[in-house]
Amino acid sequence: MGYLSGKTAIVTGAAQGLGKAFAERLALEGANVAIFDIQPDVLIVGRALEALGHSALARQFDITRLAECETFVADTAARFGGIHILVNNAAIWRSTPVTDAWEKTLKDFEEVLDVNLKAVMVMSRLAVPYMVAAGGGDIVNISTDYVLPARRDGVNAPDTDLYNASKWALNGLTDAAAQALADDNIRVNNLCMGPTDTAMLRALFKPGGKLAHLGGPDGPPPEILAGFMDPAEIARLMIDLFKDGRSGENIGIWAGQPIELGPRKRWDVRMRERADFTGQPLRDYGSPPWDDAPEPVWRLAVGQPEEA
Amino acid sequence: MGDFTGQVAIVTGAAVGLGRQYALSLASQGCDVVLCDIRPDVQDVATEVRGLNVRAEAHVADVAIADDVKRVVDAAMANFGRIDLLVSNAGIWRGSGPKDALDKSFADYDALIGTNLKGVYLFGRAVIPHMIAAGGGHIINIATDHIHTHPGRRTSGGGIMDLYDVAKWGVLGLTLTWAKALGPMNIRVNSFSMGATDSYMLRGFHNHAAPAEEVASWMRAEDVCDLAIQMHREGPTGRSGDNIGVWVGFEIELKPVPAAKPALVEA
Numbered sequence: 001m002g003y004l005s006g007k008t009a010i011v012t013g014a015a016q017g018l019g020k021a022f023a024e025r026l027a028l029e030g031a032n033v034a035i036f037d038i039q040p041d042v043l044i045v046g047r048a049l050e051a052l053g054h055s056a057l058a059r060q061f062d063i064t065r066l067a068e069c070e071t072f073v074a075d076t077a078a079r080f081g082g083i084h085i086l087v088n089n090a091a092i093w094r095s096t097p098v099t100d101a102w103e104k105t106l107k108d109f110e111e112v113l114d115v116n117l118k119a120v121m122v123m124s125r126l127a128v129p130y131m132v133a134a135g136g137g138d139i140v141n142i143s144t145d146y147v148l149p150a151r152r153d154g155v156n157a158p159d160t161d162l163y164n165a166s167k168w169a170l171n172g173l174t175d176a177a178a179q180a181l182a183d184d185n186i187r188v189n190n191l192c193m194g195p196t197d198t199a200m201l202r203a204l205f206k207p208g209g210k211l212a213h214l215g216g217p218d219g220p221p222p223e224i225l226a227g228f229m230d231p232a233e234i235a236r237l238m239i240d241l242f243k244d245g246r247s248g249e250n251i252g253i254w255a256g257q258p259i260e261l262g263p264r265k266r267w268d269v270r271m272r273e274r275a276d277f278t279g280q281p282l283r284d285y286g287s288p289p290w291d292d293a294p295e296p297v298w299r300l301a302v303g304q305p306e307e308a
Numbered sequence: 309m310g311d312f313t314g315q316v317a318i319v320t321g322a323a324v325g326l327g328r329q330y331a332l333s334l335a336s337q338g339c340d341v342v343l344c345d346i347r348p349d350v351q352d353v354a355t356e357v358r359g360l361n362v363r364a365e366a367h368v369a370d371v372a373i374a375d376d377v378k379r380v381v382d383a384a385m386a387n388f389g390r391i392d393l394l395v396s397n398a399g400i401w402r403g404s405g406p407k408d409a410l411d412k413s414f415a416d417y418d419a420l421i422g423t424n425l426k427g428v429y430l431f432g433r434a435v436i437p438h439m440i441a442a443g444g445g446h447i448i449n450i451a452t453d454h455i456h457t458h459p460g461r462r463t464s465g466g467g468i469m470d471l472y473d474v475a476k477w478g479v480l481g482l483t484l485t486w487a488k489a490l491g492p493m494n495i496r497v498n499s500f501s502m503g504a505t506d507s508y509m510l511r512g513f514h515n516h517a518a519p520a521e522e523v524a525s526w527m528r529a530e531d532v533c534d535l536a537i538q539m540h541r542e543g544p545t546g547r548s549g550d551n552i553g554v555w556v557g558f559e560i561e562l563k564p565v566p567a568a569k570p571a572l573v574e575a
Contacts, residue, residue, distance in 0.1 A: 066410075098436050098489050105433045106374050109426060117474065118417060125413050128406050147481075158489035161482050165425070168481030171455070172464065172474030177406040179467030188406075 002030020003239065008080040010073070012063055012123060013090025015039035017198030018142065021231035022087050022238060027054035029239055031085065034076035038062045038090075055080065063090050063119040073126040083130035087238070088120040088141045091166075093200050095210055097159040108162055116166035120173060128181065136185030138242050141174050143167045143190040148252045159210075171250070178248030187247035191238065194255040197228040233259045310338025311541055316388045318342045318380065320371050320431060321398030323350035325508030326450070329529040330395045333537055335360040342384040342391075344369040344376075345398070363388065371398045371427030381434040393540055394435045394447045396428040396479075401509055404471040416471045424475035429482060432497075436490065444494035444544055448536055449483050451476045451551065456501035458555040480551055487549030496548035498539060503555035505532050531560045538562050 009026045013019040014035035023033045023045060032055040035042055039060070046058020057079055061068040077083050092115045096108045124139055131137030144167045146156045156164060170190055177188040195201055205215025205224070215221060220228075237259050241251060246264055253259055317334045321327035322343035331341045331353060340363040343350050347368075354366035365387060369376035384391055400423045404416040428449050439445030454465045454473050464473050480499060487497040504510055504526040511518060532554055539546065539562060547565045554560055 098433065098486060099440070100433075102374075102378065102433070105430075109429060113421070113425075117421075117478075121413060121417060121471070121474075122410065124406055125408065125410055132407075156484055156488060158485060161485040161489070162429075164485045165429070165478040165481035168484075169425070169474045169478035171477040172472075173406075173470055175464040176467045176470030176473055179462075179464060180405045180407065180470070181467075 002028070003243070004085075005030035007084040008032040008034065008076060008082055009085035009087065010034045010076060010083060010123070010127060011087040011089055012119070013037050014045055014058075015042035017200060018193075018196060018231045018234060019087075019089040020045050021235040022089060023049065023056075025232065025235035025239060026085065026087075027052070027056065032056070032080040034072070034080070034083075035059075036061055036063070036072055063123075064114045066122060069119075069122055069126060073123070073130070077130050082134045083127050084134055084137045085242070086123060086127040086131075086137070086139045088123055088139070090119060091116045091142065091200070093160070093163055093204075095159050096162045098161065112162040113166055113169075116163065117169050120170065124173065124177065128186065131181075131186050132184045137187075139177065139186065139188040140238060140241070141170045141188070141190045143170050143174075143192045143250065145192050145194040145252060145254055147171060147190070148192050148250055174250070175248055182247065187245065189241060189247060190250045191234065191241075191253065192250050193229065193234060193253045195228050196231055196234060196255075197225065198231060201228065227255055229253065229255050229259065237261065310336065312392075313338030314340075315392040316340045316342065316384065316390050317393040317395060318344070318384055318391060318431070318435065319395045319397055320344050320427065322366070323347040323353055325511075326505060326529050326532065327395075327397040328353050328356075329533045330397055330536060331357050331364070332360065333530065333533040334393070334395075334540075335362045335364065337537060338362060339393070340364065340388055342380065342388065343367070344371070344380045346370050370423075371396075371431060372422035374430055377427075377430040377434050381431070381438070385438055390442055391435050391438050392442075392445055394431060394445070395536065396431050396447070396449045398427055399424045399450060399509065401469060401472050401513060403469050405468060406470060413471075420471045420475050421478075424472065425478040425482075428479050432482060432486060436486075436495070439495045440490075440493050445496075446540055446546075447483075447486065447495070447497045448539065449479050449497070449499040451479050451483075451499045451501045453501050453503040453553065453555055455480055456551055456553045458503065458553065458558060483551065484549055491548055494544055496544075496546060498547060498550045498552065500532070500536065501551055501553050502532055503527065505529060505554075525556060527554065527556055527560060535560060535562055 009031045011019050011023045014023045015037035023035050027033050027049050034057040036059045042060055043058050046056045049056040057076055059072055094112055120141055146164055147168055174188050174190045202219035203209050204211045205220035240261055244261055317339050319327055319330045322331045323345035331343050335341055335357045341357050343354050343366040350366040354364045357364035367380045369380050402416050402420055432447055455476050457463050483497050483499040506526045506529050
């Protein structure tokens with residue numbers, strides 16, 4: 001019996017890289033895995049998992065197509081009897097310099113955010129009712145170490161404002177959902193990785209990529225590749241995260257440093273770290289006391305939101 | 309004559325509340341102001357601003373609509389010839405959460421991401437080429453204390469407005485990225501994360517029926533806008549990439565930017 005025997009996990013963008021590693025690890029832990037991707041290789045990943053004796057459902061479609069997402073989630077629940085884990089891994093990366101032409105500016109906004117942000121909202125909204133019905137679950141959103149205090153140079157690339165904004169924006173989904181779903185025993189976390197050996201990162205070093213001058217037809221040279229993290233290690237950490245039970249956290253994973261969850265921090269400490277990130281040390285805001293601060297409970301004060 | 313005489317600022321969402329106050333505060337320093345809002349009475353605010361002996365013009369425009377944004381920025385350049393400061397203030401709120409139905413979620417996404425994130429993105433992208441050509445400028449994006457709380461308070465709007473928070477975190481991503489990209493071009497980009505301020509939006513949150521003592525506990529719009537004035541007054545060598553936290557119960561002041569950079573690698 002694996003740790004996740006009898007559980008069902010959905011992984012988006014599972015044809016390659018991190019998504020594939022997540023699917024393989026979840027299957028290894030005993031979970032039924034339901035995977036999709038816009039790339040046809042996701043079907044090969046699914047067949048390979050089945051060949052190893054795992055239960056897998058694989059389908060090829062574009063995550064921005066709502067009807068297909070709805071069908072996929074419903075089919076997953078029907079086939080495996082529920083949904084317990086959702087890994088929102090699918091994402092795109094695009095160079096969007098601030099000096100772009102206006103037409104590209106408009107097109108990029110929709111295309112980047114539809115995949116990196118809107119689809120995360122859609123998949124989460126679709127999966128949550130099944131997790132509630134199952135008595136609990138885990139949602140993992142895939143972010144980037146850009147959204148954590150810098151531990152190395154080069155983060156927060158200046159020519160990817162939309163990619164960066166989409167990853168910062170995930171903080172909102174993770175943070176709010178972790179609070180709103182706590183009573184339903186559903187945990188929501190961000191995995192915030194530095195450079196990991198994925199197709200997305202390798203493509204930057206191939207001809208036509210932003211860092212092509214450092215790479216070649218096969219992507220990055222060995223000395224650069226050696227600095228990337230192994231997706232399988234990130235997937236291992238994700239399982240540790242499920243076992244740990246924490247929620248609402250940004251888990252930082254920095255290249256060249258131990259891939260581990262780190263100690264749980266008090267909520268106000270980690271929120272401060274996250275909120276005060278401007279590349280500078282935390283400022284001293286003095287009182288009021290925050291040692292004994294309870295987690296405040298919010299509720300919609302009155303009335304309905306306004307249209308203006 | 310004020311400090312900003314000869315400068316031109318664009319203020320979005322300028323018909324009411326904080327936006328109107330930004331326009332008036334900037335005008336009191338001699339700054340010409342281009343105002344926009346979806347509410348036609350933004351024209352009345354422009355009249356009020358002109359009473360402070362500066363030039364002002366108002367446009368009825370939706371920040372989420374690219375053609376509207378372009379029209380406002382083009383008009384600002386055509387009529388005033390320069391853009392020194394952009395205050396991306398326009399914003400809306402709605403409650404939303406992870407258990408919402410998809411139909412509601414899509415409507416909320418379009419409204420909140422449209423105005424609060426795309427509006428900031430479009431206006432920034434529209435003014436940046438003019439600021440680059442002019443050799444400098446300043447962009448102030450308005451976020452929320454949901455993403456930058458005072459000590460002792462948890463981030464987010466308590467889990468009851470996830471898409472609002474999403475948009476505002478996204479704004480922070482834009483602020484930090486633009487600050488880095490535009491630093492070499494002498495363009496500063498900062499954001500404000502305010503707690504409860506006497507604004508049209510917060511009054512709307514309370515159905516415009518908040519008790520007087522509650523309203524009295526909020527920060528005054530003038531004081532918050534004065535911080536923006538101070539920040540703009542720092543000039544070309546001033547801070548950039550900062551996200552200013554301003555909260556009830558704390559001094560309303562610009563904290564100095566800490567001098568030391570953090571160690572890149574923690575021990």
